[in-house]
Amino acid sequence: xxxxxxxxxxxxxxxATQAPPASSVHTRQATRQRxxxxxxxxxxxxxxxxxxxxxVNHAPAGGVTVGTSExxxxxxxxxxxxxxxxxxxxxxxxxxxxxxxxxxxxxxxxDSQWVRLNTYPxxxxxxxxxxxxxxxxxxxGNPGVWFASSPSLSLCWSTPTGQFSLSSYNxxxxxxxxxxxxxxxxxxxxxxxxxxxxxTFPVSDHPGVPLLAGIxxxxxxxxxxxxxxxxxPDGIYSVGICTTKxxxxxxxPVPTRNTTGWWTRxxxxxxxxxxxxxxxxxxxxxxxxxxxxxxxxxxxAQLANTVVAGPTPATPWIGGRP
Amino acid sequence: xTFEDFLARQLDGLLRYAxxxxxxxxxxxxxxxxxxxxxxxxxxxxxxTDQPAAYVTRMVTNEFLSxxxxxxxxxxxxxxxxxxxxxxxxxxxxxxRTVLLASIATLPRKQRAAVVGRYYxxxxxxxxxxxLGCTAATVRSxxxxxxxxxxxxxxxxxxxxx
Numbered sequence: 001x002x003x004x005x006x007x008x009x010x011x012x013x014x015x016a017t018q019a020p021p022a023s024s025v026h027t028r029q030a031t032r033q034r035x036x037x038x039x040x041x042x043x044x045x046x047x048x049x050x051x052x053x054x055x056v057n058h059a060p061a062g063g064v065t066v067g068t069s070e071x072x073x074x075x076x077x078x079x080x081x082x083x084x085x086x087x088x089x090x091x092x093x094x095x096x097x098x099x100x101x102x103x104x105x106x107x108x109x110x111d112s113q114w115v116r117l118n119t120y121p122x123x124x125x126x127x128x129x130x131x132x133x134x135x136x137x138x139x140x141g142n143p144g145v146w147f148a149s150s151p152s153l154s155l156c157w158s159t160p161t162g163q164f165s166l167s168s169y170n171x172x173x174x175x176x177x178x179x180x181x182x183x184x185x186x187x188x189x190x191x192x193x194x195x196x197x198x199x200t201f202p203v204s205d206h207p208g209v210p211l212l213a214g215i216x217x218x219x220x221x222x223x224x225x226x227x228x229x230x231x232x233p234d235g236i237y238s239v240g241i242c243t244t245k246x247x248x249x250x251x252x253p254v255p256t257r258n259t260t261g262w263w264t265r266x267x268x269x270x271x272x273x274x275x276x277x278x279x280x281x282x283x284x285x286x287x288x289x290x291x292x293x294x295x296x297x298x299x300x301a302q303l304a305n306t307v308v309a310g311p312t313p314a315t316p317w318i319g320g321r322p
Numbered sequence: 323x324t325f326e327d328f329l330a331r332q333l334d335g336l337l338r339y340a341x342x343x344x345x346x347x348x349x350x351x352x353x354x355x356x357x358x359x360x361x362x363x364x365x366x367x368x369x370x371t372d373q374p375a376a377y378v379t380r381m382v383t384n385e386f387l388s389x390x391x392x393x394x395x396x397x398x399x400x401x402x403x404x405x406x407x408x409x410x411x412x413x414x415x416x417x418x419r420t421v422l423l424a425s426i427a428t429l430p431r432k433q434r435a436a437v438v439g440r441y442y443x444x445x446x447x448x449x450x451x452x453x454l455g456c457t458a459a460t461v462r463s464x465x466x467x468x469x470x471x472x473x474x475x476x477x478x479x480x481x482x483x484x
Contacts, residue, residue, distance in 0.1 A: 004473055004476065005469075007418050008426075010419060011419045011422040011423050011426065013442065014419055014423070015341055015426075016338035016342050017338075018347050019334075019340070019341035020337055020341075020347045020348070020350065022333040022334045024351055025351060025354055116324065149366040151366065152366045228330075236334075288335070293444055
């Protein structure tokens with residue numbers, strides 16, 4: 001390497017590897033963010049049946065293996081806005097938060113309408129009311145903050161068992177409807193979230209690896225269970241097990257898992273490797289977070305090789321309403 | 323996309339970009355922290371733009387440019403002459419990468435941002451010009467001068483020899 005432009009590229013890419021971990025900013029941001037985003041808090045009389053059942057193990061090869069079994073706290077509303085059905089249940093692998101989302105209409109549309117319930121069982125701070133326009137409210141006797149900034153709305157409330165928030169986008173509703181949803185929350189030790197999926201991500205060794213596990217779908221008979229890693233050196237990797245064949249074009253053949261996968265990349269350098277697995281489909285994706293434009297075909301194939309998937313659980317809650 | 327989703331997707335990249343701009347992970351963290359807080363407050367508007375990530379990246383660039391002006395007394399960029407503690411190759415010469423990084427850290431801020439835009443983010447001159455609020459010709463001028471400076475530093479190993 002003797003071209004000065006190549007030397008500069010090499011030096012800058014090396015410099016980028018010295019960046020602080022994302023968790024350093026997340027941590028400092030989290031308190032403030034959650035204070036106003038998360039209004040919650042149902043009565044302290046509700047049991048906090050939080051059991052974190054996910055595990056993260058550092059793999060010998062340097063990656064991190066994520067394994068899941070069951071879900072943490074499960075709070076569920078007993079009332080929801082008309083027209084909204086449940087689409088996604090997810091949890092951070094470290095147990096720091098979980099969320100459930102409801103959509104009205106198309107999920108992938110640019111103007112999609114959604115409501116999301118976030119729970120932060122470890123967060124004990126009160127909600128932040130310092131935002132311009134923030135209003136203090138009471139939710140089931142607990143202090144909360146309502147904040148409307150069209151098209152986003154949020155209600156945060158804090159309880160002895162943690163913080164909660166309801167956030168929304170493009171939703172025509174008001175404070176009273178959000179408080180009604182919040183006050184309808186009940187601890188729901190019903191069907192725990194079960195994501196029998198493991199994978200070894202090419203992540204760094206930062207503590208508190210920000211990994212997300214969940215199940216999503218439009219209908220109960222077509223769920224996708226997934227794991228997402230956001231703490232990788234160069235982008236975000238996800239693995240998903242779909243029960244229906246993806247509609248995307250199949251793309252370039254890539255050998256993996258003793259079979260042929262199909263790789264595509266769109267104009268935003270979003271890469272996808274689709275692999276048939278028994279009667280289901282494994283979809284491994286990569287989204288670059290910096291100026292990375294080199295194909296990650298090999299990394300996706302390697303990640304696909306590490307995926308172990310159990311039976312997709314029944315998800316009668318998808319598409320349902322309280 | 324919620325702000326949390328955005329952070330999950332982009333924060334790592336923003337930190338890496340800021341680190342290449344500042345040549346200082348601690349300053350990069352401070353800059354990104356400031357930007358994240360402001361982006362959160364404006365998220366309802368930012369999320370409606372065509373490219374929220376590009377918008378926030380530009381916030382990082384602007385923060386870097388103004389940060390240097392506001393806090394120039396705090397900033398202590400590496401000088402190639404101060405490299406006595408840096409790793410050297412087996413022959414005792416400071417390696418090219420170390421010289422380059424130290425030299426990039428001493429470039430004027432807009433030259434540095436232009437170099438990072440072209441060689442780290444792989445952006446076109448027009449894209450960099452939009453980012454920096456100047457013309458593409460000015461971008462080429464920034465980069466040309468920067469490369470001339472860096473080449474001079476690379477060709478003068480005595481300045482950084484242990």
